[in-house]
Amino acid sequence: MNKKYLKGAAPVLVLALGFGVVQVMSAAKPAPEKKEETQRLVSLLYTEAREQAVHLAVDTQGEVRPRTEIDLTPQVAGRIVAISDSFAEGAGFEPGETLIQLDDADYRLALARAEAGVAAAEVVLLQARAAAAIKRQQWQAAxxxxxxxxxxxxxxxxxxxxAELRSAKAELxxxxxxxxRTRIKLPFRGRVIRRDVGLGQYVTASTVLGRAFATDRVEVRLPLTDFQLQELDLPMGFVASDRNPGPQVTLSARVGRDQRQWQGRIVRTQAAVDQQTRLIYAVAEVNDPYGEGASDxxxxxxxxxxxxxxxxxRERRALVLPRDALRSADKVYVVDEDNRLDIRTVEVVSTSEERVVIASGLADGERVVTSTIANAVDGMEVQPITQLAQNLSLQ
Incomplete structure (x- = not known):
């Protein structure tokens, strides 16, 4: 019986002995060295803020309006017997061109009667002068x-x-x-906005025939702040003259797929501040916008x-940065002497697609980040990389 017991316990003893050997060997193996984890810094491009003498650009916007726009109304009554092809919506016309012809039969008759009245008055005057001459001769003889x-x-x-002759001539x-006046025309070159009448229609002196505007020049009403008005050196109530024709202005808009530009000039400003917007409006004019003033x-x-x-x-000293340096509307990321990020609020006085002009909140020579950065945290340590200087002069 003891032999059977020993025979069954032998495998257990072997396993226990092997487990013990493994534990001893593991305990004798030296522990692995622990490596300290190092923080990886974010690399950022930066440029140095530099103070420059600049002329600030004034940016605003507005709607193009005609300088002259009127309702076309007749001065006499009559039936429309002809309408020119130029009197159609969008069509252009020349100064003095007949746009609408009214029936003039009655007015021709009135003209004939007036001519007859003048002739009769001239005869009466000749007779009166002859009789007066005879009376004078008779008086002098007697x-x-x-x-x-x-x-x-x-x-x-x-x-x-x-007097009767003068009255007859006035009637003539x-x-x-x-x-x-039966030939309705306008004294300027223009375009038709709309036409409100048709052939055969009877119109009176109060009938609106349509609406048209002159194309010799157009206006753009531009809102300006006090600061922008000072930058342009324009007083309130300014009116352009030969000595001071007003500052030039570039107007731009996207037409189709292309960006177009037109050149104009500010010719006057309002003499009062708008009570609702607290802005001052200036008026820019463009000459011959449908002709020589067109853009290609x-x-x-x-x-x-x-x-x-x-x-x-006005020339002023200001800090000029690439447009990429501006975050949101008034924030920049500055890398301080310890290579830590400083999220700074600045005063922006002018921006464009390429550059931004800073008035305060930043010092000359400070390093400003120009590359993109996700999850920026104030005070985080970064790895600054200098960016080649760019020509950002606004002069």
Missing amino acids: NPGREPTPLQVNRPQVAEAE ADAQLNLE GVPLAVGLFVSAEAEGV
Whole structure:
């Protein structure tokens, strides 16, 4: 029985002995060395802020409006017998071109009667002057050396005949003018906005025939702040003159797939501050926007919304940075002397697609981050990498 017991316990003893050997060997093996984890710094591109003498650009925007826009109304009544092809929506017309022709038969008859009235008045005046001459001769023959009274030589009759002739000529001029007014025209080159009448329609002097605007020049009403007004050196109530024609302004807008630009000039400013917006409005004009003033054949069309940029005339010292350096609207990331990130709030006075001008909140020579950074934390340690200097002069 003891042999059977020993025979069954032998495998257990072997396993226990092997486990013990493994534990001894593991205990005798030296422990692995622990490596300290090092923090990997974020590499950032930076540029040094440099103070420069700059002329700040004034950016604003507005809608193109016609300088002259009117409702077309007749001055006489009549039936429309002809309408020019130029009097259609969007069509252009020349100064003095007949746009609408009214029936002029009645006005021609009135003109003929007025001409007859003038002729009759001229005959009456000739008769009155002849009778007055005869009366004067008779008086001088009967009363030599004495001066007759006006009534004795028919002076009142002559004056009455002269007045009748003047009245007849005035009626003739009125008849000629009314006949001319049956041809409805405008004294300027322009475009038709809309047409409200049709062929055969009877119109009176109060009937609106349509609406048109002049194309000799257009206006853009531009809102400006007090600061922008000072940059342009424009006083309130400014009106352009030969000595001071006003600052130039570049108007731009996207037409189709292309960005277009037109050149104009600020010709006047309001003399009061707008009570709702607290802004001051300036008016820029562009000459011949559908002709020589067009941008490669693209006119500065009425109703177009445009951006406007005018260069300031005052020189100032300011810090200029690449546009990529500005975060949000007024934040920049500065790398301090300890290579730690300083999220700074600055005063921005001008921005463009390429650069930003800082008035305060930043010192000359400070390192400003220009590369993108995710999850920026104030005070985090970074690895700054210098960026090649760029020419950011605004002059």
